[in-house]
Amino acid sequence: MPSPARRRRSGEGARPSGSTALILAGRAFVRGRLQSVEIAIGDDGRIQSVGKVRSGGPRRDVGDAVILPAAVDLHVHLRDPGGPAEAETIATGTVGAALGGVTLVGEMPNTRPPVTSAEAWEEKARRVEGRAAVDVLLYGSPTVPRALPDLARHVGGFKLYLSPTTAIETPVRPAELPDLWRRLSEYRLPISVHAEDPALFRTEPPPVDPEGWNQHRPVDSEMSALRWLTEAPRPLRLNAAHVTTAEGVRLLREAGLCFEATPHHLLLSERSGSDARHKVNPPLRSEVERRGLWDAFRRGEIPVLASDHAPHPGDSKGLPFDRAPSGVPGVETMLPLMLAKARNGELDLGLLMVAACDRPARWLGQPVGRIAPGHRANLLVVDFTQRSTVVGRALRSPCGWSPFEGWEVIRPREHYRDGVRIVEAGEFVGTTTGRVVRPEFAPGEGDDEGSPTGGPVPGRSGI
Secondary structure (H helix, E strand, C coil): CCCHHHHHHCCCCCCCCCCEEEEEEEEEEECCEEEEEEEEEECCCEEEEEECCCCCCCEEEEEEEEEEECEEEEEECCCCCCCCCCCCCHHHHHHHHHHCCEEEEEECCCCCCCCCCHHHHHHHHHHHCCCCCCEEEEEECCCCHHHHHHHHCCCCEEEEECCCECCECCCCCHHHHHHHHHHHCCCCCEEEEECCCHHHCCCCCCCCCHHHHHHHCCHHHHHHHHHHHHCCCCCCEEEECCCCCHHHHHHHHHHCCEEEECHHHHHCCCCCCCCHHHCCCCCCCCHHHHHHHHHHHHCCCCCEECCCECCCCHHHHCCCCCCCCCCECCCCCHHHHHHHHHHCCCCCHHHHHHHHHHHHHHHCCCCCCCCCCCCECCEEEECCCCCEECCHHHCCCCCCCCCCCCCEECCCCEEEECCEEEEECCEECCCCCCCECCCCCCCCCCCHHHCCCCCCCCCCCCC
């Protein structure tokens, strides 16, 4: 089957063959704005047409709700294999993703054992089969040269760690990067990079709270590693993970690189909490830095929103700060938090749809993330009048907590995967038929508006 980009070149309005299984009618986010349409979904789970549908399958009108593309979270840690199960598993994490409006997760390779070989990838892929509620793209770790050619035939992308973090004790050294870039350029796969320079970490005084953690892993260490990325060969499909400052945003935009920001770095600062539940890598920054990052996101200067979902059991987060692990849960709350910001007028809905849905889908080479013919009918129905708050113990993740406890959210009322409803009235009603996927096309292939590195802010789109 040709890629969506090639199908678009032959005419975006063309209806794929096959019978119509469902027609969704209502206000939908299409071509950068909300408009009243009817969406015909084929029995193959693909969108056939967007516009006026005169005949076909059963029709469902969503009323005053809004139809949105489902989100793509290109950065999650599901702790499977290697556990602990009381933090997360593929089964619990993908149901949480579905409830939060995420249709595809990019699962990182720093599990136990790490995904450094084709055999480790295959074992992880077997864990997805029959257990995943949404699709999963499995990253690999390209740190074993002899295993790399075979690993590249399996993985959906690569993840590089330039500093120590959970389950990564020996990160890639700067001197190793030129040869690694050369090797990876052969495969044209997405490469996400955790960018901190450990040579600039500070050991004194020992960190005892999030403010101390910010001093221990300072902004300078992040900026140093981001500069290494700007020196990489341009054909590489690089993404800088969890950028935390406006200075980093400016550097990466000037270099034309893709990068992401997380809800916790956008909305929380080093003073949002005093214990290890607010310990993350890279750290939460000062309130001044946080505001600068949030303003950059609101202006459309940050290409991608990603959760860096990294849950840990509450008991481990209750350890003394220096011994507690880094990371917070987020895949279930990422989009609902931002939908609430859009409803309150703090964030443009169109900008959010590009950052949470369209651009991450393009970067991973997946035909989701927008409402357009030929794309998979992975859609959300959102009622913006139905607000609630985050209750950590009520989230699907068994870790049972959230750094956003009590924050306002707007959750999807329904979630469709390939035209089949998997969430109804905020409850998971689907089956565990999520698949392991790999990139189907290069980012922005054949589509001038598809650059995953950014671009103009979309037109204002009211709710």
